[in-house]
Amino acid sequence: MKRGSKETETSARRISRRALFLGASQLAVVGVLGWRMRALQVEQGDIYRSLAERNRIDIELLPPDRGLIYDVNGVILAENEQFYNITITREDAGDVDAVLAKLARLIPITEEQIARAREELDKVRGDIRVTVAERVPWDDVSRVVVNAPALPGVTAELGLSRLYPQETDMAHVVGYVGPVSDYDLSRIDDQDPLLRIPRFQIGKTMIENKLERVLRGKAGTLEVEKNAAGSVMRELSRSEGEPGSDVQLTVDARLQNYVQARLGEESAAAVVIDLEDGDIAAIGSAPSFDPNLFVRGISQADWDALNERDKDPREHHRPLAAKTVQGAYPPGSTFKMVTALAALEDGVVEPEETVRCLGQMDVSDVRFHCWKRGGHGNMNLHESLKQSCDVYYYDIGQRVGIDKIAAMARRLGLGERHDLPMSAITTGIAPDKDWKRRERGEDWRIGDTVNASIGQGYVLASPLQLAVMTARIATGRSVSPRLVLSIDGVEQPSGAGEDMGLNENHLRRIRASMFDVSNHRRGTAYRTRIVAEGMQMAGKTGTSQVRRITAEERAQGVWRNEDLPWHRRDHALYVGFAPYENPKYAVAIVVEHGGGGSAAAAPIARDIMLQALHGGTPPLSAYPSADRSRIEEQQRRLDLRDIRPGRTADRA
């Protein structure tokens, strides 16, 4: 078709017009694009530059090694353990099920573990590692590593965790660590970024908790360049953190081991204090638990067992409680030294003055009984302590008055919260008139004084406090307990204490009476004496009621502990020190619902004391000959751990 030149001209003109218009529009768009580039790059360039920097640089925290905890001889109580977890990432694995199945053929993993990993894998981003098996033994780890090509996405990841080699022995002293919980974060005012690391372990109880800042150390930082997938491309800079400080305790792991073994499954507590510096040589609470369970994440079954879910609450032995400092018990007759010292120091009673015990005493229409129904007859201070006559103390207690008894109790360390790095330490109660008005809103009555004079009624003390009391009586110094010997080799202040300013004659009389408790034929703890020369023990038994004995029961004579249900039996107590001539250790024992102090608590105290004095299993010759065969049997039966000093104890 031939096109006329006129039509060609028209067409060309029209196209040119439209082309110009379109070209102009395109130019406008180019202008907008240019303007946009300028806005992003020139005007907001700095903002995006800083965003890009943040994008690529990530600061990772390097968790420091937690400080180790040693016993007095350098035996490790808490250490850090390396272990391997087997992890898998979805992205790298591809066919997750096939890989998991292969893994299961290689190392022992349960169906449950696979199911849990499977479930987690579905929830997280593809590049996130999911733990399949925790704390895998080295053999299995090497099997996984060797077979790595067949197991895409599976890696063995190094982890660091706390290990308590002494297991149950130190649970109530060292405590345990666990992963930081939201509850922890809400409770503590700690800005340490380490706490934000997933699964970072912090101290939950006892030393681990109280010395957290000392043990934790400081985080190191690692500046890394990351790509969008979050994989580290290279390290930019690294600053090493500071490992936590090592802590050495005053506790002797071997003695502690003996204490725990000796207490066995009783619901009991024992505290041994070295009198020189107030060092706590052993502080055991039974039953105990394995703190490693908590580090690894305790199973529901174990947790239920430790909380005694399946038992009658009245039968609870409370394995999770550190009864040494958390338990508050009526001290019973072990309190009589306090009443006696208060009366002697006040001058209202002369040591040789006698009180006639008829087995009971009426105070403002209420009848108070002595434990011995027929009465002890004429009692002076010495005899009253030795035979633990109650009526004598009813009498002198009323004469000296509760406020002075309470003041003496506090001087001897009762009703005072000894500030050890342990959890939930009880203050106990050394009651006086103010206390009752303040706490109960009632006036003090004379009957309260009578009860308090023999350590019943409102008086409450922890085994630790009783040990401190005994230590102060034995030394005349205000001994205060010390649990941490040194931190990073720096010795902590001694607990030796100052002279309390008590009349030395009075103290000597009390000690002599306590000696006879254990070593005189009529003493309440005579059967559990130490016969080894130079190791003899002085002490005091205590049997504290946990219920009121009704008149009816008293008439029927039914208050033998063996006939009562466990939870209504008396607490058995014993406090003592040895050697008498040159005291080295003070000990306090409480056996919950153990019955009589002389029968249930004193034998334990004697065994522990001998163990402490000997620094190991004592010879049978230290025991009264009548006991030796039974003791031999007992020594054989006790399953003691073989504990050897790890490093030289660096006592400064």
Add this chain to the structure above:
Amino acid sequence: MSYLEYQVKYVPSGFRKLLYLNWPIFFLVSAVCGAGFLMLYSVAGGSMDPWARPQMQRFGLGMVLMLIVGLVPIWFWRNMAVLAYAVALILLGLVEVIGVERNGSQRWLDLGPMDLQPSELMKISLVMLLAAYYDWLPLDKVSRPLWIVIPLILIAIPAFLVLRQPDLGTTLLLVMGGGAVLFLAGVHWAYFASVIAAAIGLVTAVFTSRGTPWQLLQDYQYARIDTFLDPSKDPLGAGYHIMQAKIAFGSGGWTGRGYMQGTQSRLNFLPEKETDFIFTTLAEEFGFLGASTLLLLYALIILFCIASAMTNKDRFASLLTLGVAVTFFLYFAVNMAMVTGLAPVVGVPLPLVSYGGSAMLVLMIGFGLVQSAHVHKPR
């Protein structure tokens, strides 16, 4: 039709044609491709593989194709228009049946050594066919509704096939490129005005209906629009790529972070860094100066095409030149708007720079047609 239709004074022939090539376009295209090689080398972490080397080989092939196409008389290509369109359409249909699927969309045909993307081929074929159609159609019929329906169908068929792949970006490019040829051919203003008005009305309806019982889109679709409008709302989800691209772009500043020093692309924060998002790497490493220079190169290519078309009296030749230019313009404008956050991410490569064989070869053929039109201009 031949030169006989025009009052021709001089016709170059043989290798003399080379002197009459549109050399500015030739050099501008080469410069843009050169920038592409630089960037592909950079995003590979300073390596010719896996992208820069194949891209250079294709460029070499493309150059040869451009010259061959350019030296063949333009009327031959006009006669080829219907055939080219038919072939492209058949290939598009084949994609539907035996296409290779990648990243959830089926766009490619496996041709052994390379994969062919017929939708790229269709961009040029459509422009050719429409130019030929309007060359054939008498001027007085251009704005008649019946004669408008025909090109609309010619556009709609491939657009529908491409949309099914799904490839929204290419569909938009086809529709807009085709529409531009209609506009250039002289279709009455009123048609375009009403289409634009309808589009604006539809967008308004979509937005105002949101939250009402008769809302036009699904909630998730609105969510996508939200993410586009404010990517920082969802920086780790759908807005991630947009956000990262903007960070890369902005962090370039005036002069950039230096060649091969772009951390965003180096550290894989950028999506599709060798294809759709390659411009962000260029902007990050060469800054505003580099980015605006590339924009200027593109604009100059368009300008030279327009200049060539306006001095060409042949209707087919000037429509084809302008059509190729508009297609080329749509490519880079949409891509740049996309990576700078002005337009939603629809998957359009940066022409001649992004890694991709089909697009590169098809564009080179397109410029070959422009050269042919220029060389065989009635003088």
